[in-house]
Amino acid sequence: MHILVSNDDGINSEGIYALAMELRKIADVTVVAPEKQMSAVGHAITVQYPLRVNPFYKNGELFGYAVDGTPADAVKLAVKALLKDKKIDLLISGINHGTNTSINIIYSGTVSAATEGTILGIPSIAISLATYAPNPDFSFAAKFAVKLAEFVFKNGLPKGTLLNVNVPPVSENEIKGVLVTRQGSAFWDDWFEIRKDPNGRDYYWLAGRFINYEQGDLSADHTAVQNNYISITPIHFDLTNYKAIDELKKSGLENLLKSLDKD
Amino acid sequence: MHILVSNDDGINSEGIYALAMELRKIADVTVVAPEKQMSAVGHAITVQYPLRVNPFYKNGELFGYAVDGTPADAVKLAVKALLKDKKIDLLISGINHGTNTSINIIYSGTVSAATEGTILGIPSIAISLATYAPNPDFSFAAKFAVKLAEFVFKNGLPKGTLLNVNVPPVSENEIKGVLVTRQGSAFWDDWFEIRKDPNGRDYYWLAGRFINYEQGDLSADHTAVQNNYISITPIHFDLTNYKAIDELKKSGLENLLKSLDKD
Numbered sequence: 362m363h364i365l366v367s368n369d370d371g372i373n374s375e376g377i378y379a380l381a382m383e384l385r386k387i388a389d390v391t392v393v394a395p396e397k398q399m400s401a402v403g404h405a406i407t408v409q410y411p412l413r414v415n416p417f418y419k420n421g422e423l424f425g426y427a428v429d430g431t432p433a434d435a436v437k438l439a440v441k442a443l444l445k446d447k448k449i450d451l452l453i454s455g456i457n458h459g460t461n462t463s464i465n466i467i468y469s470g471t472v473s474a475a476t477e478g479t480i481l482g483i484p485s486i487a488i489s490l491a492t493y494a495p496n497p498d499f500s501f502a503a504k505f506a507v508k509l510a511e512f513v514f515k516n517g518l519p520k521g522t523l524l525n526v527n528v529p530p531v532s533e534n535e536i537k538g539v540l541v542t543r544q545g546s547a548f549w550d551d552w553f554e555i556r557k558d559p560n561g562r563d564y565y566w567l568a569g570r571f572i573n574y575e576q577g578d579l580s581a582d583h584t585a586v587q588n589n590y591i592s593i594t595p596i597h598f599d600l601t602n603y604k605a606i607d608e609l610k611k612s613g614l615e616n617l618l619k620s621l622d623k624d
Numbered sequence: 625m626h627i628l629v630s631n632d633d634g635i636n637s638e639g640i641y642a643l644a645m646e647l648r649k650i651a652d653v654t655v656v657a658p659e660k661q662m663s664a665v666g667h668a669i670t671v672q673y674p675l676r677v678n679p680f681y682k683n684g685e686l687f688g689y690a691v692d693g694t695p696a697d698a699v700k701l702a703v704k705a706l707l708k709d710k711k712i713d714l715l716i717s718g719i720n721h722g723t724n725t726s727i728n729i730i731y732s733g734t735v736s737a738a739t740e741g742t743i744l745g746i747p748s749i750a751i752s753l754a755t756y757a758p759n760p761d762f763s764f765a766a767k768f769a770v771k772l773a774e775f776v777f778k779n780g781l782p783k784g785t786l787l788n789v790n791v792p793p794v795s796e797n798e799i800k801g802v803l804v805t806r807q808g809s810a811f812w813d814d815w816f817e818i819r820k821d822p823n824g825r826d827y828y829w830l831a832g833r834f835i836n837y838e839q840g841d842l843s844a845d846h847t848a849v850q851n852n853y854i855s856i857t858p859i860h861f862d863l864t865n866y867k868a869i870d871e872l873k874k875s876g877l878e879n880l881l882k883s884l885d886k887d
Contacts, residue, residue: 398672400671400672401668401669401670401671401672402665402666402668403665403666403667403668403669403696403736404666404667404730404731405664405665405666405668405731406664406666406731406830407664407830408663408664408830409661409663409664411819411827411828411829412816412827412828412829412830413825413826413827413828414826414828433666433731434830437814437816437830438816438828441814441815441816442815442816442818442828464743464861466863467667467739467743467861467863468667468668468669468696473666476730480727480730480811505880505881508880509880512877512880516875519865519867519868519871519872521865522865522868536881538878538881539877539878539879539880539881540878541869541872541873541877541878542869543862543864543866543869544862544863544864548743551700551704552704552705553675553700553701553704553705555705556674562676563676563677564674564675564676565674565675565676565677565701565705566674566675567669567670567671567675567697567700591881593872593877594864595864595865595868595869595872596863596864596865597863597865597868598727598730598863599806599807600729600730600807600859600860600861600863601806601807601857601858601859602782602784602785602858602859602860603806604782605782605785605858605860606804606805606806606858608782609782609804609856609858610804612779614775614802614804614856615801615802615803615804616802617768617771617772617775617802618768618799618801618802618854
């Protein structure tokens with residue numbers, strides 16, 4: 362089994378190191394990841410500028426390849442250039458340092474790398490450790506990633522679908538189980554702090570707090586993780602709200618041009 | 625009616641100018657947009673750095689506010705800071721210079737601005753002119769945006785749903801009508817051109833061609849536009865593939881931790 366590993370925290374982060382080292386016990390692993398931290402970049406790709414690739418060494422050994430772009434860039438470049446002639450059985454993005462549940466999925470570079478893998482036809486997984494505490498222990502999440510890799514290698518994934526996995530930041534014996542979940546509806550109540558720079562000019566800094574109104578509902582990813590379950594949400598990149606299509610047709614939207622003619 | 629206008633081509637682009645000037649005939653309009661071109665940034669937001677805002681003048685008049693961030697940043701900053709105490713009835717992002725159909729929706733900054741509006745509870749529309757030709761005529765698309773704005777103001781939108789609109793680059797009398805569509809499955813067959821810089825080092829540049837296997841199917845956004853229909857796709861930001869939840873549960877994914885215990 363050949364596994365491509367990427368992330369959005371950058372190739373020098375602890376989470377990708379723990380993941381790659383654990384996966385090497387069961388598979389050939391190629392690491393291609395952004396050279397710098399790329400959180401909250403969403404599904405950005407670089408089209409206006411060229412990309413550079415540099416080998417990245419860790420503990421005196423070649424660990425992987427650093428790309429001066431986004432997570433989606435790193436995956437595209439790995440699949441379409443660096444590993445063009447090699448079969449890739451699986452892509453795993455992570456282990457992210459921080460939660461990627463509910464609305465955070467939209468902003469997440471970790472998820473974006475796995476989405477790009479799915480677009481390119483590779484079974485893909487995004488995995489995050491649900492804590493912002495400094496220096497968390499990634500070892501259980503890495504062990505779980507290995508089991509999940511074996512599961513997906515054996516069972517495959519539904520077409521066009523990736524798994525978004527969040528692991529609670531607790532010890533192994535406190536974890537209650539695994540739940541297949543949906544993207545929750547928790548959201549950011551955010552605001553901008555307006556401050557003055559040393560020259561007296563305003564600048565705006567985003568701040569916010571995360572609000573979860575689905576406290577009791579374990580079908581929501583965020584609630585599952587808060588209750589010490591590993592959440593696994595199948596996500597896809599068809600953003601169509603199919604239920605709304607009929608509603609809009611009935612509302613007369615398709616006749617809008619006729620009203621334009623009358624003016 | 626108070627309309628917030630943003631885009632991803634930057635505040636100095638022709639498309640946002642055509643849109644804002646036309647909307648001013650029917651509403652109060654506030655323009656808050658990225659100061660620079662921000663195509664293919666996806667749903668990136670700026671959390672590590674502060675943002676700056678500058679008034680932007682055009683033809684000797686205040687046209688709007690330029691933000692040194694992404695489209696999603698511009699919308700968040702407009703709603704949560706600049707216009708905090710004002711009601712916003714509608715957000716329109718565009719008019720993008722280029723097609724935003726099928727998989728392009730994932731990468732699109734134009735759509736991202738409208739997605740952020742939807743997240744913040746504002747009825748939102750993304751509108752694109754489906755051509756990459758230089759200096760296209762945005763006037764019909766702008767006129768159509770006005771009609772659509774009036775329609776949405778009157779009828780509202782399904783909860784959590786925005787409209788992604790693509791207008792064919794043809795004259796008004798060649799347009800066949802309006803179709804409510806789905807995100808098509810056309811995709812990029814892409815590759816990287818590997819070139820040498822003046823110092824002999826490799827760089828990688830993304831290239832690609834867009835392939836549409838749904839030529840006859842007018843329910844797909846891309847095909848509708850190619851056939852001179854205005855396509856309107858309702859999209860949302862719940863990425864869950866609900867159909868896959870049961871399938872994954874049946875496959876035993878929730879028992880994965882038990883297999884971990886046995887090791």
